[in-house]
Amino acid sequence: MSGKTKVAIIGSGNIGTDLMIKIMRLSKVLEMGAFVGIDPNSDGLKRAERMGVPITAGGIDGLVAMPEFKDIGIVFDATSAGAHKKHSEILLAHGKRVIDLTPAAIGPYTIPPVNGDANLDALNVNMVTCGGQATIPMVAAVNRVTPVHYGEIVASIASKSAGPGTRANIDEFTETTSEAIMAVGGARRGKAIIVLNPAEPPLIMRDTVYCLTDDADQDAIRQSVAEMAAEVQSYVPGYRLKQDVQFERIGDNAPLRIPEMDESFTGLKVTIFIEVEGAAHYLPAYAGNLDIMTSAALKTAEKIAMRSLERTDA
Template sequence: MLSVAIIGTGNVGCDLLLKVIASPGLRCELFAGRRSGSPGIALAEQHGIPTSTDGIDAIVAAAGSFDLVFDATSAADARRHWAILEPLGLSMVDLTPANLGQLCVPALNLEACIGERYVGMVTCGGQAAVPMATCFGQATVGLEYLEIVSASAALSVGPATRANMDEYVVTTERATHEFCDVQTNKTMLVINPAEPGTVMRNTIAVAATEAVDMEALQSLTAAMEKRIRAYVPGYRIVMPPVVAGDRILMTIEVEGRGDWLPAYAGNLDIITCAAVTLAEAKAGAIA
């Protein structure tokens, strides 16, 4: 068992906590926030997990009790937290787009991240779309431009996520650049206020003038879907790559497990499942 702590008791922190509790390889020693009225603190107490509202001070005070801290606060706070935790010898799996160092998308580079002390989990749109973007890169000779548009239900997008829009775009575009063989890329995020909430959707598009081998793209994306479904069961291609007018595009949907928010909030699961997969791999490596 790998002992962990979570800081941040919002949408991402709560969904992550429930997945850590369900993981046979992880044990949550502390769930830290900054507000006693936070529904996340009540959730952790219901599950018998130790809690604190002293934020990073509580993490520092209990630092000997765990090896890894998941950060689910905000990009600015995560940067500050890592500056405090690094000298203490702890590891951090960062679910904010703080964009500090090594980026991890388990379907693409899990092994390379296991030994890293700081790992950023990119963004929800990045976890969902970048693996498919790499398929476009592999199936195209000299891919010039690729676009990612992700849409999440407004009910699942907390205040910290809304404050981190710029960081979301910059980090997703960096991940696309690092993992995908494409000259230029662009990321967009749609926050959909429809009620009931709509399932998280991601569209990846390139111009129809690009030299894409459609047969190779179909088989690469189908294989990638299988790899991701191994750790995010609700991940599915709803529209395989097609030529539509002046574009070649595909659409992916991510349905969540419905742990903290209803199943439409796959934007939580895609990053919390990825973070748990990395932590479990670290636990396995230590064992």
């Protein structure tokens, strides 16, 4: 296996810039081929230019017009759900592989430690959301021990870490994450809530995961959760369980009403608390929500690139 796969990033904001720096510092199989924005004065474009990366402020049309475009194998889209629909059509028409960091959900949901190898041949893969990347592995960890009837996640991120793209996609965040809790996490029903915390100094990303299951082996759930956390830590070192997994038995004498399912629940309530500290490649360490997205996208792209190179060498 030889050579690196050239990639482009559309979106010169927080996520796109952090992803660019990760690729340049960490990746042994990916190489920056182009960095794309729409504001020539953005910090991301200026930084990319200083680092020797070919840039354009012409958006998707500017990327296609660049001489470097023909050598690009994978394109990351770190813009918005609405913009991604247009970008995906254009990129797929040019035969490019696409990794979507918006909640557009055109391609299959991809969470590296849960189904990271299942979608490597898809032309467009969706990285769900920051909350999804942090919490769906935990839903899946519980679900592989006992079926999850209902999974709810609450993602709390520092307000300062939420840029214009994140704020424009709040509705898509909740919808896409809720669907992925079911499609990837395995829950029968899912719900997602995001909180932009304005506290000063900014707080590190915190996530709470609630799973309602039948009565099950609590030690097996603890072990499954710990093993899954370790898998996520392999590519997001700042990912950690904040405290021990919590269990509560919901009895027939006081059933829990689930409005989203219009039914009452008795059984086991599993609560998992997570903290995600960023690697601070571009943004402060409190922005773990961005770090887990870019780290997941990087891991997925590297797997896609390695598979393509192996096939070429074969």
